Amino acid sequence: MRAEDVVHATSTPLDAPAFPRGPYWFTDREYLRITYRTDPRALEKVVPEPLRVVEPLVCYEVMRMPDTTGLGDYTESGQLAVVEFDGVAGEYNLSMYVDNFPAIASGRDISAYPKKVGKPRLFVDSDTLVGSLDFGSLPVARATMGYKHAPLDADEARQGVTQPTFMLKKLPNYDGTPRICELIRSQITDITVKGSWSGPARLQLFAHALAPLADLPVLEIVSASHVLTDLRLGPGEVIHDYLA
Template identity: 60%
Template sequence: MRVEEVRRHVTTPLTSPAFAPVVPRFTDREYLNIVYRTDAEALRTVVPEPLRIDEPLVRFEVMRMGDVSGYGPYTESGQAIPVSLDGERGEYLHAMYLDNFPATASGREVSAYPKTIGAPNLYVDHGVLVGSLDYGTLRVATATMGYKHHELDRREAEAQITVPTFMLKTVVGYDGSPRVQELVRTEITDIAVKWAYTGPARLQLFQHVLAPLADLPVREVVSASHILTDLTLGGVKPVYDYLEGRAS
């Protein structure tokens, strides 16, 4: 394989890449979002500067991907933390657990999504929307919400999903020290909200050393939403370089 051919590849192995070189389009992406109040000190230990925490809130999410170009259907769960940077409000993506390896590898390598393998699920049980996350054989999160109790304004639903998101990108060099360490920003584009609902909700988090969602404990459930959308994920742009100690 010639040098110029190698340069056209973005992942390994060269002859059987871990993920397809496409910009995925998400069709029928279904969200269960539960925003809850947690301990401010717990947030300060995990949110990197220069991001600022305005309120001690966390958004727990379970997303069922109905169809994704390049990856097929899969389910994802995680935590996002409301933050601000230079006056712009957004969310810091703290942790994401998926049941699809190509989507996990792509999210980490091409962008900076904090993805790892897990076993999330989203389903309806006797009039209750249930979102769960297992790590291995152990349950680490269970969320329940009344199924389609009250319709939610679609503009509000879109605003919930399209806030800018910030992520930490770290690439380790061969000597073990960071080769790249940046705070990056992205946002969702080309979104179409098909329907949206709100209702009563509960959330339980269980202690697990390798899936420490419960380190951000639930003190009060603030709001919940159940949303179906089509969307595209935008590219990432660096906003702060930790190795240089300055904004990008």
């Protein structure tokens, strides 16, 4: 194989890449998002400078993706902190737990999504929308919401899904010293909202040493939404280099 082919390969193994080249289109991507108030001191411990916590709000979300070009059928779940960067409001992606290896590998390699292996689910149980996350065989999160109780304005739903997302990209040198340590910003701009609803919601978090979502306790539910979309992820950009 020529050197130029090696350079332009999507990923390793060269003869069977871990994921195909993007962009990735998501059809019928479904969200359950519950925003809640938490302990401000606990939140500030996990949000890196120069991001700023203005209000101690966290979003727990489960995303069901049954039709993703190149990556297939999978589900994700995680937490995002409501933050500000240079006066711009957005969300800092604290963690994501995913049941699909190509989605994990591409998310970490191409961008900076903090993805780990987990067992998330999004499903309807009678009249209740349920989002759950297990890590190994143990429960980490259980979210419930009344199924399509009230319509949610499409613009409000779009705003919730498309606000800027901040992520931390870290890669070491071979001696363990930092090689890349950057704050990344991305934003979804290409989206169609196909349905959006609100309703009563509850969220339980269970303590786990390796999936510490419960370190940000639920003090008050602020809002809940259920959104169905078609979309394409936007590219990331470096907004802060910690090594510069």
